[in-house]
Amino acid sequence: MISINEQDITLKPQDNESDIVLSVNGVSKKFCRDLKRSLMYGVQDMTSELLGLREKSDKLRPKEFWALDNVSFQLRRGEALGLVGKNGSGKSTLLRIIAGLIKPDTGFVEVNGRVAPLIALGAGFNPILTGRENIYANMSILGLSKKEIDERFDEVIDFAEIGDAIDAPVQTYSSGMAARLGFASAIHTDPDILLIDEVLAVGDIRFRAKCNRKLHELRNKGTSFILVSHQTQSMLNVCSTAIYLLKGKFVMSGDTSSVMHKYEEDLFTNGVKENIGFIALPQKAEMESFGVDITSIFFRNHEQTITEFPITGESIYLCITCKAHKYVSNYGVTLTIQEISGDGENTLILSSFNDKKVLNVSPGEHELQVHMPYLGLRPGSYTMQVHIRQDLIHTLDSIESFMFAVKSKETMGRSSFYQPREWEIISTNNKK
């Protein structure tokens, strides 16, 4: 994933009309899911457009739906704006309208400068043309003359690290190569606005670092960005402001952390509210059990009171109640925690086996407590897998998703975990 470090954000939007590089005004776009009807509407629309009869329509025809519904916002020079929303909320449609790839059904977009879309992998590339031909086609679509492209050509292929493959058809490229070429040609057009879709999460770490440096350079020159991402940390790192779309509708805009907070909260409370921070399971019959069954999972605070929300930096006990049907020795618990809107990476793995804690239980009910004196997880929404194993091999019981939200009393800034700390000044005057 492309990311720009926090310190890269140097340009602050200024309150000046001439700073507005993009203005999206009441933009709506409708689509039709039924292929036959969609083709029929397409032919109808084209005919009426050719006859000069087509008016922007704010009415839906049968089987149509609004993929974008009356969205308005402005982007200023040097601003990095995040676009968040669940799958299908209209983010790509909005980027494609801004890039001029599709037309809105109502509203309009005003662009002050050159827009370079980094939308789908190898977007805009013709697979049967060579890399070289595609660079010329792509850069001229973005408004460069042949002479300008000639001047930048070597820089583009150098940047893309394509080598001899530049004269092979793009259909023979790997997705990473196509994306590198797309990225290189787009950024070498000196865009005023870069549209970055998260499908651009390609390339090795070294290439991504190179892209970051280039983006940093562009940013310092005043290029504005719109970044689509589901990853909270990338959003917080890159974007100063964000917009949240839901089913094509504008939900809120503002500073990135408040928007991401609302987005995560909605993701989280989507029909599963009753299961957050607490799970209770029906008892298993003894014949279905492998010896130890999880009966509930929840948190207790430092006073041992049950709490729904653990707090970053505070003491918390994760409690797993179990019913043992027999004496079970050498068992252990593994907890694997992921952020719900994260990139699928594990945020934290705790294992009693790794901690050399061997657990034994006699028949009956037990509460296993995992004490975390300072919770390191930052505020957000998480899912936890819980596995109880014997001798690290046999699974006795497991829970695939225990969902919980972490709240915070302190400001975390853009940190990705909580570090307990103390600040102190020690006088060294009398020390030798």
Ligand SMILES: Nc1ncnc2c1ncn2[C@@H]1O[C@H](COP(=O)(O)OP(=O)(O)OP(=O)(O)O)[C@@H](O)[C@H]1O
């Ligand atoms: N050409 C099309 N014809 C019909 N429906 C479409 C078309 N393009 C997009 N859609 C629909 O419009 C809605 C918005 O799609 P869009 O791709 O903009 O969402 P998104 O927020 O970018 O989703 P994701 O996060 O999955 O990329 C979706 O329901 C999608 O299925």
